[in-house]
Amino acid sequence: MPCVGFGTYTLKKGQVKKPLEAAFAAGYRMLDTAWVYDNEKEIGEVLRKASIPREDLFIETKVWRSYHGFDKTLECARQSIRRLGVDYVDLIIIHWPGPGRHMFKQYDIPADFTAQTRLDTWRALEQLYSDGTAKAIGVSNFSIAHLKHIMQHATVKPMVNQIELHPLLVQDELVDFCRESGIIVQAYSSLGAGAKDGTHTLLGHPTVTSIASAHGKSASQVLLRYGLQKGDAVLPRSSNTAHIAANIQLFDEGFVLTDEQMQELDGLNVNKRFAWKGVDPATIE
Numbered sequence: 498m499p500c501v502g503f504g505t506y507t508l509k510k511g512q513v514k515k516p517l518e519a520a521f522a523a524g525y526r527m528l529d530t531a532w533v534y535d536n537e538k539e540i541g542e543v544l545r546k547a548s549i550p551r552e553d554l555f556i557e558t559k560v561w562r563s564y565h566g567f568d569k570t571l572e573c574a575r576q577s578i579r580r581l582g583v584d585y586v587d588l589i590i591i592h593w594p595g596p597g598r599h600m601f602k603q604y605d606i607p608a609d610f611t612a613q614t615r616l617d618t619w620r621a622l623e624q625l626y627s628d629g630t631a632k633a634i635g636v637s638n639f640s641i642a643h644l645k646h647i648m649q650h651a652t653v654k655p656m657v658n659q660i661e662l663h664p665l666l667v668q669d670e671l672v673d674f675c676r677e678s679g680i681i682v683q684a685y686s687s688l689g690a691g692a693k694d695g696t697h698t699l700l701g702h703p704t705v706t707s708i709a710s711a712h713g714k715s716a717s718q719v720l721l722r723y724g725l726q727k728g729d730a731v732l733p734r735s736s737n738t739a740h741i742a743a744n745i746q747l748f749d750e751g752f753v754l755t756d757e758q759m760q761e762l763d764g765l766n767v768n769k770r771f772a773w774k775g776v777d778p779a780t781i782e
């Protein structure tokens with residue numbers, strides 16, 4: 498799996514095509530989407546137009562949380578694959594460990610969801626893996642408890658956990674557990690979802706911007722480099738062509754954050770979450 502992928506959250510139908518074309522032109526070969534992002538059909542159109550050999554691409558999507566359960570998960574995955582117009586996806590993950598019904602009443606939430614339903618969801622992903630519809634399977638927003646429960650019952654263990662990670666939210670315990678369990682950590686919202694002001698910002702944080710000046714790089718490149726040096730994969734999202742190109746320029750000779758700079762960035766941790774209105778997904782039953 499490429500360690501830098503293109504994030505497409507909030508790049509809806511009418512907005513995703515140009516940025517994705519710019520991403521391919523800049524050299525990205527991996528993209529991250531989801532059933533719920535409502536852009537898979539347009540992504541499929543870009544894929545066909547780009548004519549990049551399928552084996553050079555890494556396409557990741559996610560099963561939405563109102564599709565938990567065996568049959569519904571298969572249906573959700575089928576819809577994603579049909580919309581994308583591909584024969585297989587490189588990685589499919591469970592978007593959220595459960596409905597979190599206290600948070601999101603507006604969605605079609607299965608009232609009978611239990612931890613067993615989540616296991617049924619995982620069994621469906623195992624089936625997609627064994628029949629070749631998905632080359633790899635994983636999860637997102639899973640806590641240690643969620644992972645342990647799946648792993649106790651799984652035939653195939655989760656290969657990836659996509660979680661919110663950046664200097665304001667380091668999640669050491671969860672990351673260590675994933676590493677010890679051989680689960681690749683994919684960081685999302687590495688740029689703090691773009692928040693530039695207010696109490697919590699990453700792109701405008703003085704520690705980040707001063708490290709950036711020291712390297713002659715941007716705040717965004719420092720944040721992405723931080724994720725890579727921690728050992729995680731990153732998924733920057735942008736709709737700006739210059740940003741898209743800059744966000745993959747992370748491997749210039751000499752652009753290595755020092756141990757001291759890594760520690761300084763780690764020191765910013767305040768357990769701030771940008772996703773899901775700040776609620777910890779570990780609270781999902």
Ligand SMILES: NC(=O)C1=CN([C@@H]2O[C@H](COP(=O)(O)OP(=O)(O)OC[C@H]3O[C@@H](n4cnc5c(N)ncnc54)[C@H](OP(=O)(O)O)[C@@H]3O)[C@@H](O)[C@H]2O)C=CC1
Pocket residue numbers: 503504505506507529530592637638659660684685686687688689690691692700715717718732733734735736737739740741743744772
């Ligand atoms: N599994 C999950 O539940 C979740 C998964 N994700 C995945 O992770 C991806 C990334 O996270 P996301 O929350 O979208 O946001 P990011 O943390 O990637 O931040 C995106 C924001 O940063 C800005 N930005 C990007 N590059 C630069 C740059 N070089 N200079 C200045 N500003 C920049 C963008 O603005 P501009 O367009 O102007 O460049 C945009 O506002 C998602 O798109 C999605 O694929 C995200 C959230 C939850």
Ligand SMILES: O=C[C@H](O)[C@@H](O)[C@@H](O)[C@H](O)C(=O)O
Pocket residue numbers: 506531533592601772773774
């Ligand atoms: O991938 C993106 C995120 O998971 C996003 O889909 C959720 O945070 C969403 O806003 C929600 O309603 O829960």
